[in-house]
Amino acid sequence: MMTMQRRILIADDEEAFRETTAALLAEAGYACSSARDAVEAERLLEKGVDLLLTDVRMPGNSQLELLETVSRRHPDLPVVVVTGYPTVGTAIESFRLAIVDYLIKPVDLDELKGAVERGLRRRMMTRTVKEAATETAKVASIFDQLGRSIHQSARHGEHLEWSMQEYMAQAMGHIAHLSALIGRTMEVSRTSYPQEPTDICAFMKCPRLERYEAAIEEAVEVMERTRSSFKSKEIGALRQRLEALLREGRR
DSSP: OOOOOOEEEEEOSOHHHHHHHHHHHHHTTOEEEEESSHHHHHHHHTTOOSEEEEOSSSTTOTTSHHHHHHHHHOTTOOEEEEESSOOHHHHHHHHHTTOSEEEESSOOHHHHHHHHHHHHHHHHHHHHHHHHHHHHHHHHHHHHHHHHHHHHHHHHTOOOSSOHHHHHHHHHHHHHHHHHHHHHHHHHHHHSOOOOOOOHHHHHTOHHHHHHHHHHHHHHHHHHHTTTTOOOHHHHHHHHHHHHHHHHHTO
């Protein structure tokens, strides 16, 4: 049985990146299409894709308009952001819009494939959960209908609209499908990577973080040099807290 190729849209105004990434992902078995700006990306999204791989700096996306559109019109579509101009602001806003990953160019191929695979697993789980909810509703509807039929037949001395076997056969068909869906969901969840909270500033090693570290180091040095002049317990405790903060930030 042939399986349909999963479709990835690459939205980036750098032609070299688009073509190289599309070729690499095609070798991995994905069907890729490309867009050079947000307008073209939005048009291609309407045709249906399984994952969006997008830059944050390109025509029509200066304020993350494309991500906002995807969040509004395609809320179940997984998005991987790849950018050569990372900022704390775009990273925080991207994660607010529930992206799968935020990668910085140049991107390691294995890292890129890993992000794509995580996104596609999320897509599969979302679809499976929705389908399972639909099947659950169908089973509940059948038993609700059976209950009404039993009540009506007892009240009016009539036969059931269907035989009990017919109700059960239809219900069991949906239950079997639901069981298969739950099994698939469990399998996908076992292979998914655990989602760890991301410290955006440490993740990108932003300049502001480096300035904070330098300021803390200077404060610790001053306290160390003047420890004989000031015997305050509060100052000693503050120095210890700052040193602990530096150690924590470098793990």
